[in-house]
Amino acid sequence: MSKYAPLEFTVPEPASRPGDDADFSDIDIPLAGTVRRPPIDVSPSEIKDLSSTMIRVLRRDGAAVGPWAQEGIDDLLLTGLRSMMRTRAFDERMMTLQRQGKTSFYMKCTGEEAIAVGHQLALSPGDMNFPTYRQQGLLIAQEYPLTDMICQILSNERDPLKGRQLPVLYSSKKHGFFSISGNLGTQFIHAVGWAMASAISGDTKIASGWIGDGSTAENDFHSALVNASVYKPPVVLNVVNNQWAISSFRGIAGGDEATFAERAHGYDIASLRVDGNDLMAVLAVSDWAIERARRGHGPTLIEWVTYRVAPHSTSDDPSKYRPREESDAWPLGDPVIRLKNHLVQRSLWSEERHSQAEAEFEDEIRTAAREAEEFGVMGEGSSARDLFEDVFKEMPPYLREQRQKLGV
Amino acid sequence: MNMVEAIRDAMDIKLADDKNVVVFGEDVGFFGGVFRCTQGLQEKYGTSRVFDSPINESGIVGAGIGMAAYGLRPCVEIQFADYIYPAYDQIVSEAARLRYRSAGDFTAPITIRSPVGGGIFGGQTHSQSPEALFTHVSGLKTIIPSNPRDAKGLLISAIEDDDPVVFFEPKRLYNGPFDGHHERPASNWTKHPLGDVPDGHYTVPIGKASVFRPGRDLTILTYGTMVYVAEAAVNETGVDGEIIDLRTLLPLDIEAITASVQKTGRCMVLHEATLTSGFGAELCARVQETCFYHLEVPVERVTGWDTPYPHAQEWDYFPGPTRVGNALKAMMETV
Numbered sequence: 001m002s003k004y005a006p007l008e009f010t011v012p013e014p015a016s017r018p019g020d021d022a023d024f025s026d027i028d029i030p031l032a033g034t035v036r037r038p039p040i041d042v043s044p045s046e047i048k049d050l051s052s053t054m055i056r057v058l059r060r061d062g063a064a065v066g067p068w069a070q071e072g073i074d075d076l077l078l079t080g081l082r083s084m085m086r087t088r089a090f091d092e093r094m095m096t097l098q099r100q101g102k103t104s105f106y107m108k109c110t111g112e113e114a115i116a117v118g119h120q121l122a123l124s125p126g127d128m129n130f131p132t133y134r135q136q137g138l139l140i141a142q143e144y145p146l147t148d149m150i151c152q153i154l155s156n157e158r159d160p161l162k163g164r165q166l167p168v169l170y171s172s173k174k175h176g177f178f179s180i181s182g183n184l185g186t187q188f189i190h191a192v193g194w195a196m197a198s199a200i201s202g203d204t205k206i207a208s209g210w211i212g213d214g215s216t217a218e219n220d221f222h223s224a225l226v227n228a229s230v231y232k233p234p235v236v237l238n239v240v241n242n243q244w245a246i247s248s249f250r251g252i253a254g255g256d257e258a259t260f261a262e263r264a265h266g267y268d269i270a271s272l273r274v275d276g277n278d279l280m281a282v283l284a285v286s287d288w289a290i291e292r293a294r295r296g297h298g299p300t301l302i303e304w305v306t307y308r309v310a311p312h313s314t315s316d317d318p319s320k321y322r323p324r325e326e327s328d329a330w331p332l333g334d335p336v337i338r339l340k341n342h343l344v345q346r347s348l349w350s351e352e353r354h355s356q357a358e359a360e361f362e363d364e365i366r367t368a369a370r371e372a373e374e375f376g377v378m379g380e381g382s383s384a385r386d387l388f389e390d391v392f393k394e395m396p397p398y399l400r401e402q403r404q405k406l407g408v
Numbered sequence: 409m410n411m412v413e414a415i416r417d418a419m420d421i422k423l424a425d426d427k428n429v430v431v432f433g434e435d436v437g438f439f440g441g442v443f444r445c446t447q448g449l450q451e452k453y454g455t456s457r458v459f460d461s462p463i464n465e466s467g468i469v470g471a472g473i474g475m476a477a478y479g480l481r482p483c484v485e486i487q488f489a490d491y492i493y494p495a496y497d498q499i500v501s502e503a504a505r506l507r508y509r510s511a512g513d514f515t516a517p518i519t520i521r522s523p524v525g526g527g528i529f530g531g532q533t534h535s536q537s538p539e540a541l542f543t544h545v546s547g548l549k550t551i552i553p554s555n556p557r558d559a560k561g562l563l564i565s566a567i568e569d570d571d572p573v574v575f576f577e578p579k580r581l582y583n584g585p586f587d588g589h590h591e592r593p594a595s596n597w598t599k600h601p602l603g604d605v606p607d608g609h610y611t612v613p614i615g616k617a618s619v620f621r622p623g624r625d626l627t628i629l630t631y632g633t634m635v636y637v638a639e640a641a642v643n644e645t646g647v648d649g650e651i652i653d654l655r656t657l658l659p660l661d662i663e664a665i666t667a668s669v670q671k672t673g674r675c676m677v678l679h680e681a682t683l684t685s686g687f688g689a690e691l692c693a694r695v696q697e698t699c700f701y702h703l704e705v706p707v708e709r710v711t712g713w714d715t716p717y718p719h720a721q722e723w724d725y726f727p728g729p730t731r732v733g734n735a736l737k738a739m740m741e742t743v
Contacts, residue, residue: 130474162511171510178477179510183501189467190502193474200430200456200480207474219494223467230462390508391547393515393570396615396659 012251018319022329026256027305029331032056032278033066040292044270051261051271054305057280062341068284074348080121080279081339081349082357083141084113088336089361090140091310093369094153098314102377103153105167109134111277111309111327112242114335117141118282119238122290123176123208130178130191130209133168134240134308144175146365150372157381158372164386185211185218188237192224195233195293206234206293214245216260217253225301229267234293236286237269237301240276242308247321261303269299276304277332279339305332384408409605410597411582414556415445415521418563419483421609423453426481429567431458433468433485433521442487443523443582465495469520473502476516483567486522489576490533495520496541503572504547519566519573524552525633525680526726527580527590531719537632537681537712542574543658543690549614550657552576554635555585555602558655561612569614578632586633587640588728617661619668623650626674626739629665629691631655634678634727641732647740649676657687662694669699674739675707678732683711710735 015023035055038047057069091108098106109116116137123129129138139149151158153167161171171179178194181187191209198205211221216239228235239260243250250256264271270292274285282304289300307330311318323329343349375381388395388403395403409417422429431446431453437460440447450458461468465486472482486492492499503516526535542550551566551573553559559577566573580586584596597603620635625648628638635653642649650668654661669675675695677688688709695707710727718725 128478160511160513161509164511165509169509171513173510173513179506179514181502181505181509183497186470186498186502189470189498190474190477192467193471194478195474196471197430197475197478197480200475201478219466220470220498223464223470226462226464227467227471386511390512392549393507398659398662 012256014249014251014322016323016326018321018323020323022323022326024329024331027331028054030054030056032059033069035066035068037067037288040288040295041297042270044264044268047270047272048265051264051273051303052259054273054275055281055285056275056278057284058278058338058342062338062345064280064342068281070280070284073283076121076283077279077339077343078348080117080283081336081343083117083137084279084336084339085357086361086365087113087117087137087140089358089365090136090146093362093365094150095314097153097369102373103155103167104378105314106153107133107168107313108310109136111330111334112240112306113137114279114282114339115238115240115276115304115306118279119208119286122283122286126176126205128176128178128194128205128207130187130194130207131180132184132187132210132212132240133180134212135210136168139170139172139175139177142175144172146368147372150369151375154372154375154377155379155382156372156376158375159382162386162389163379163382185215185220188220188224189227191235191237192227192233195235196227196231199233204294206236206290208236208238210238210240212245213239213241213243213250213255213260214248214253216263225264225267225269228299229269232298234296235299236289236293237299239301239303240306241303242306244308244312244318244322246312246316259303261301264301269301271301271303273303273305275332276306277335277338279335280342307332409556409603410584411556411559411577412443412445414560414605415563415577416447416449417605418560418567419446419449420452422483422564422567423449423457425609428480429457429483430475430480431483431485432461434461434463434487436460436485441485443579445485445521465491466498469495469498469503469518472518473498473506473516476518477506477514481517481567483519483521486520488534489522489524489538490536492522492538499542499548499572499574500545504545507571508547515570516572517570519563519575521563521575521577523579524576525578525580526717526722527586527633529719529722532717535717535722537679539576539657540681540685540687543687547572548658549573550576551614551655552578552632552657553655554578554581554620554632554653555600556597556605557602558612558618560605561610562614562655564609565611565614568611573614576632580633585636588637588726589640590723612655615656615659615661617652617654617656617664619664620651620653621649623648623672625649625672626676626736627652627668627672628676628678629654630678631657632680634680637727637729637732638678640729641736644729645733645736647736649736660694662698665691665694666698669695670702673702673704675699675703676735676739677707677709678711678727680712680727682714683709684714686711705739708735708739
């Protein structure tokens, strides 16, 4: 007889599953405007509390309140709203193309638009993002040609990546957008290395790394944090906590025992937890972290709390693992509607202008899609010769031979 | 000059002539590396060019890729090839694929140096030869020099190359050529012609093998430490073997291999790594593709056994001159 009781194995479960009522009662949401704004050169140990709360600016009634509310940025807010709306319209159109069999695959960022859009508006030309596949807003917010994006999605003759990458894994150095890897998390340490290089070179550019809540479990997350902690490079480390990694809720990544932002404490990295559905909070916190990095005060980790309204991808069916109505119950609301309400309240925007803008973006994207489709859909127009290019800078003889065998 | 000094000299030259070259890894900064390959470089070039990294191989390579994407030319050290596996994802999925997947928009001109091979009583975590795990990956170049002169010229080529290069250094050769007779006194590079390393900048081209020893009877395809084991076996058996030092495994110098095997009609493939799916398998396939009608006997592989690298039984594992010599004699007897 053992003096110990048999051990019990633990596997975390989300609060609700299909058939249950959606339940977000475990997420503490402080009132907007109640979290302090420290100076950008603050020591990480002085702001540990900011990784356990949630920085919020937009109140339920649409007012912008508290120390993180910025004034005199009306044009930026209008740009932010329009970029979020364009991103959403783009996603909807691409879903249609996928259903029509014109592309094999698509990934929407519905409900998460404020994060990439707001962050991009705070960056400067020359800064470099190391994104995941759900940050299309980074490109759309800086007027990256929509036709080029669609040509990539269609893998056609004008695909900037020559048909080699899955749809949505864009790359554009010119737009500060590092080539997206399908291997999750790998880019987080690249952002740190890029930022180290900027500092080594005496530059003033900063890097911004992106990772999802699920992928924080990858060892690259630790690699990024430990190297950021050691070398203090000018990098912003963004964790987009959208609650779901395909079918695994945040708790399977250890996100219920401590917040993702709290991970930074052990590395002495400044860390903030933010309402990711609040574009004004995204702008203000991004500004803070980017300025901190550019002034040489070191890295910041930001946990953006949001909700993945969309399925993981066009190959996923969330109704199998979470309540169908869960996204309606998400307590942080919709980022587009929240910013719209703020701007309408301040007479900078109106319901009419909103409807007009929706129609305008739908039209713009439909035109861009039509233009892109002229160069082929679903791999049409891609060249088999491109299969062998860019493996190396110069094609070695054995690859030339293999190309000849293929007969191209 | 020994191999450590030659490798250090290559990095010294590149650090001096290209401000974008940076050198880092575990213990490489202040201390100068556990094998002393970076000794004095931090003092000479400062801590922003030559520095210590956390014990985090995926981070060393991952940060290097980020730096390369910025425009630097990192030359990083993985302390032992046996420790490279945590970085494998970064090497295979990121460094090797970046140019291709971004259609040339981003590139990763990074050199990953790492000591390989056994013969130092290092047990299974300081003795492995994992080169075949890298030659199997599209988008990577893999180099294994066998002497100081090649090591310096090839490392300069690797750092100047615009694609990622895995640069394996046979650690048993750092201080002198090694013929596999571990019980005999060690020799050093000062007495060897290939230890005579030219001053200043020069390159040895990537993808070119060298005829280490010309011969008429038989071709031995090998690289790294095994070059000297082959030499000893040839001398001890009297078989006039032509020893081809491949130097670069990928891209492979098929022309040099073909020319030699077509001339001799016999081919031995010799490496220290395990047999099954080893790089020797690729060499055998290549030889039968280009030399089938010239072969008088089947291609023979002499390699390490398909076991983990042992500690106390090191010399039973190691394909030494006796094993190689017996195989040479057998190949000459078979007609």
